[in-house]
Amino acid sequence: MSVRTRTTPRRRAPGRAISIWLIALLVALVATVQIRSQAEVERTLVGIDTTSLAFLIDDLHRANDSLQAEAADLQRRQAALRSGTSGAADQELSDEANRLRAIEGLVPVHGPGVVIVIDAAGVKALDLQDALNNLSAGGAEAIAVNDRRVVAGVAIEQASAGVAIDGVVVAPPWTITTIGDANRIAEVADLMTKALRADRRVRQATYRVEADVVIQSVVSERPFVYALSS
Amino acid sequence: MARHQLLSIIVVAAVALVTGFLVAGQVKAQLLTPSNQVARYQALVRSVQDLEATNGDFRRQIAAIRAQINALETEAAGRSAATQALQNQVADLRAHAGLTAMHGPGVQIKLVNGVPGPDTGGQAGYLVNFQDVQDLVNLLFAQGAEGIAVNGRRITPLTAYSGSAGQVVIDQGPPLSSPITVTAVGDRNRMLAALDDSAALPDIRARQVQFQLRLTFFGSPDLPLPAYDSSLQITHVSTN
Numbered sequence: 001m002s003v004r005t006r007t008t009p010r011r012r013a014p015g016r017a018i019s020i021w022l023i024a025l026l027v028a029l030v031a032t033v034q035i036r037s038q039a040e041v042e043r044t045l046v047g048i049d050t051t052s053l054a055f056l057i058d059d060l061h062r063a064n065d066s067l068q069a070e071a072a073d074l075q076r077r078q079a080a081l082r083s084g085t086s087g088a089a090d091q092e093l094s095d096e097a098n099r100l101r102a103i104e105g106l107v108p109v110h111g112p113g114v115v116i117v118i119d120a121a122g123v124k125a126l127d128l129q130d131a132l133n134n135l136s137a138g139g140a141e142a143i144a145v146n147d148r149r150v151v152a153g154v155a156i157e158q159a160s161a162g163v164a165i166d167g168v169v170v171a172p173p174w175t176i177t178t179i180g181d182a183n184r185i186a187e188v189a190d191l192m193t194k195a196l197r198a199d200r201r202v203r204q205a206t207y208r209v210e211a212d213v214v215i216q217s218v219v220s221e222r223p224f225v226y227a228l229s230s
Numbered sequence: 231m232a233r234h235q236l237l238s239i240i241v242v243a244a245v246a247l248v249t250g251f252l253v254a255g256q257v258k259a260q261l262l263t264p265s266n267q268v269a270r271y272q273a274l275v276r277s278v279q280d281l282e283a284t285n286g287d288f289r290r291q292i293a294a295i296r297a298q299i300n301a302l303e304t305e306a307a308g309r310s311a312a313t314q315a316l317q318n319q320v321a322d323l324r325a326h327a328g329l330t331a332m333h334g335p336g337v338q339i340k341l342v343n344g345v346p347g348p349d350t351g352g353q354a355g356y357l358v359n360f361q362d363v364q365d366l367v368n369l370l371f372a373q374g375a376e377g378i379a380v381n382g383r384r385i386t387p388l389t390a391y392s393g394s395a396g397q398v399v400i401d402q403g404p405p406l407s408s409p410i411t412v413t414a415v416g417d418r419n420r421m422l423a424a425l426d427d428s429a430a431l432p433d434i435r436a437r438q439v440q441f442q443l444r445l446t447f448f449g450s451p452d453l454p455l456p457a458y459d460s461s462l463q464i465t466h467v468s469t470n
Contacts (some may be wrong), residue, residue: 023245030252052394053274060281061403067288072462074295081302089306094318100323102469104387110465136390141464151387155372180466205357227376230331
């Protein structure tokens with residue numbers, strides 16, 4: 001009896017052991033896969049979510065298109081200069097000078113764009129800086145606020161009497177005139193004015209798209225005092 | 231014997247029970263979804279890396295062509311006084327647009343992420359963001375900077391800032407993240423005084439206290455600024 005009871009478990013033991021090992025293996029496998037999956041998600045999702053990544057990809061595509069266009073334009077200019085004639089060089093240099101004067105706000109400009117009117121009390125220089133940056137990021141190539149030309153480098157500061165552009169106080173209502181990709185700027189202007197209208201400080205926030213916006217104001221030239229060309 | 235058998239059954243039952251819980255937990259946690267999330271995320275990251283590499287290639291190409299154009303212009307200027315005068319004008323305009331490398335006295339500022347903490351602003355306040363860089367650059371220009379670079383990226387009259395969650399995108403990117411180094415050449419004393427002013431950069435100063443965001447700076451008699459290496463196209467603006 002005792003022998004039988006001893007031998008029976010011995011005969012069953014291999015099958016049971018295999019079952020237990022299989023189950024244990026399955027447990028270990030499932031646990032490992034689960035832990036590794038979670039760890040991988042946590043490791044790779046640090047700092048930036050997929051939505052932000054998607055926006056980043058969109059921005060990089062647009063940026064690369066822009067860089068490609070710049071490279072193509074530079075190659076065209078390079079080819080014109082390689083033609084070797086003095087006239088071609090003069091033409092390229094004149095065109096470049098005109099383009100840079102427009103970029104630096106040194107000459108009046110015109111083109112398609114959007115005009116935004118904001119009337120508000122208590123808005124600060126930082127609010128205006130943010131608004132202008134949004135418009136620049138949204139495709140504005142030239143900007144003026146109440147007929148004062150603004151480019152990066154023009155000081156927008158908080159003065160005791162209000163917001164000053166290049167040392168001159170610019171009182172609301174602000175008329176922000178922009179030239180650039182009117183469709184893109186209009187999207188930014190739409191979001192901006194909607195957000196502004198929800199702000200209790202804001203009495204009016206509107207925008208209109210125009211086929212030909214004119215900016216007459218210019219930035220005065222400032223020779224370098226400290227910087228030297230390398 | 232019976233005890234042995236009972237013990238075995240209990241062990242098998244316990245293991246089966248644990249397995250059951252794990253499988254149920256796994257199904258509930260959607261094992262496949264995290265795996266797919268990882269795959270999707272990695273695909274997005276690879277896209278970003280590829281696009282950043284392309285971005286870098288274009289920048290190098292642009293810098294190289296601009297250098298070749300400069301050489302060709304100098305060659306043409308050597309043949310004609312009128313061309314020489316035009317080239318001098320363009321050189322000055324390019325310097326002001328940030329298209330020329332420059333150096334001079336100035337300040338260097340380092341902005342470093344703080345530590346996570348309770349945040350009431352709806353944003354990750356401990357991270358350096360694009361508004362911080364924008365505020366810093368605006369302050370420096372207002373206080374006599376003649377040229378500025380952010381992590382070696384030159385600021386131009388058309389520069390715009392964007393980004394999210396600790397990513398700072400300047401013009402055509404690629405995104406920068408902490409530590410951010412801002413180098414400005416210009417009136418060093420005015421810029422240092424402005425940076426020392428506790429009323430300046432109120433948002434950064436508040437987050438220095440709340441999240442230990444780090445802002446350090448020093449003045450130097452000679453700092454280099456690289457030339458801008460991206461697009462400076464204006465396709466919608468006309469001058470006449």
